[in-house]
Amino acid sequence: MHEVSLVRNIFSTLEAEFSEAELQKLTGIDLKIGLLSNVEPMLMQNAFEAVTTAENKFQEVKLHIELIPIEIFCDTCGQASPVENYKFVCQSCSQPNNNIVKGLELLIHRVHFSES
Amino acid sequence: MEKTLKSNRAARGTVPCDNTTMNLLKANDFMAEGIRKRMAEQHMLLINITSSPGSGKTTLLQETARRIGHQINMKVLVGDLETERDAERLRSVGLDALQIVTGGICHLEAQMIWQGMEALNLEGADLLIIENVGNLVCPAAFDLGEDYRVTLLATTEGDDKPKKYPRMFLTSELMLISKADLLPYLPFSVEAAVQDARDINPDIEILQLSSTNGTGIDAWCDWLLEKVSEKKAASVLNAS
Numbered sequence: 001m002h003e004v005s006l007v008r009n010i011f012s013t014l015e016a017e018f019s020e021a022e023l024q025k026l027t028g029i030d031l032k033i034g035l036l037s038n039v040e041p042m043l044m045q046n047a048f049e050a051v052t053t054a055e056n057k058f059q060e061v062k063l064h065i066e067l068i069p070i071e072i073f074c075d076t077c078g079q080a081s082p083v084e085n086y087k088f089v090c091q092s093c094s095q096p097n098n099n100i101v102k103g104l105e106l107l108i109h110r111v112h113f114s115e116s
Numbered sequence: 117m118e119k120t121l122k123s124n125r126a127a128r129g130t131v132p133c134d135n136t137t138m139n140l141l142k143a144n145d146f147m148a149e150g151i152r153k154r155m156a157e158q159h160m161l162l163i164n165i166t167s168s169p170g171s172g173k174t175t176l177l178q179e180t181a182r183r184i185g186h187q188i189n190m191k192v193l194v195g196d197l198e199t200e201r202d203a204e205r206l207r208s209v210g211l212d213a214l215q216i217v218t219g220g221i222c223h224l225e226a227q228m229i230w231q232g233m234e235a236l237n238l239e240g241a242d243l244l245i246i247e248n249v250g251n252l253v254c255p256a257a258f259d260l261g262e263d264y265r266v267t268l269l270a271t272t273e274g275d276d277k278p279k280k281y282p283r284m285f286l287t288s289e290l291m292l293i294s295k296a297d298l299l300p301y302l303p304f305s306v307e308a309a310v311q312d313a314r315d316i317n318p319d320i321e322i323l324q325l326s327s328t329n330g331t332g333i334d335a336w337c338d339w340l341l342e343k344v345s346e347k348k349a350a351s352v353l354n355a356s
Contacts, residue, residue, distance in 0.1 A: 002222060002254060009138045022127035032135065036283050038253050086282045087315050096318030098286060106257075107135040113127045 003047035028112035034105035070103030147226035151261030161347040167268035169250030172294040179327040193232040194247040195224040223254035252281035275309040297326035
């Protein structure tokens, strides 16, 4: 996908929300990446390393990626089911369903700062 | 309204971000909403056509213009990394087409469409077609404010593409199996492609066509004309 531009956008999002002094104390970023977001976690990590090195900032920051599996919600059964092998079927009533409630995420979930 | 990152908390320890969307998509989705609103006001249908490179998007649009170009006022925005070639091909059949050269970007973003709409003369247009960059991965994640996403799957690509690129087929309303005239010569199972696409997206409509021998072109044009009239009839409130 376009992991490098996504990494730059993580930075611009954080820079818009925190001051430079605050970001000096940044130690970690937690992302939530849905399986359907077309973002590959390993490439994201590599892109993060490449951009932090190239731009000489946030080099000590750890990027943590939580991969979110796909989940659908069936209105008929009132039940959520996981999607395996991209088969979008309610596991309760076996009806086809693509009411996706999880798996499309591309989110900054949490950031960590040093305690001092 | 989404909460912003900036909280009253000190930047110390762990700070929850209320699942803040990464900027890139937030900006895109904002522009996409703007496009959707504008198209609803003008009762103009917006179609986003995606596929792998070389699956016949431009050829299909040329054929579409020949068939129904006199019936409706259609315009095209076409995206590629380089060259003006596709827009030239579309203009050669009388279409008003504008090339968006992305210069290395692997997809079109809503901002580019907005700018393209400013540059095209959309006065009186019934239909705006976006021919996306040939790529089944990245364009899937970018909402362009379209009414319908149409994805071509050429028989020469193999029938396994829906399973390999699920998000694109998941977000498409119509799958066109293109180059159907080559089916006798290729190990492509229409049944398998249809089954895989429906596993991912039970609601997806599927048509087979060939721009070379004309198979299925009428069905495609009818689909398009029907959607154009539905959009014309839709009230702005319903459409937005």
